[in-house]
Amino acid sequence: MRRDDPLVDAALQSLAETHFADPDTGAGDTFTIAQEETAAAKDEEFNREALRILRRLCETG
Secondary structure (H helix, E strand, O other): OOOOOHHHHHHHHHHHHHHOOOHHHOOOOOOOHHHHHHHHHHHHHHHHHHHHHHHHHHOOO
16 A cells, blocks of 8 residues: 655555564575664664654644
8 A cells, every 4th residue: 555655655664674574585584794784774674764764743833
């Protein structure tokens, strides 16, 4: 399902992939150190962007 806001779609997709992986597929079981570092960098960027967006949403006017 797609919404009108691609940022919300991307955020929800990222959350789903990160936190709701299908345990039957073994996703996440064979991460290399480089993949873990990349995932950590993506999480950090995601968190930073999420806070930036929330600040903008809370602005008045």
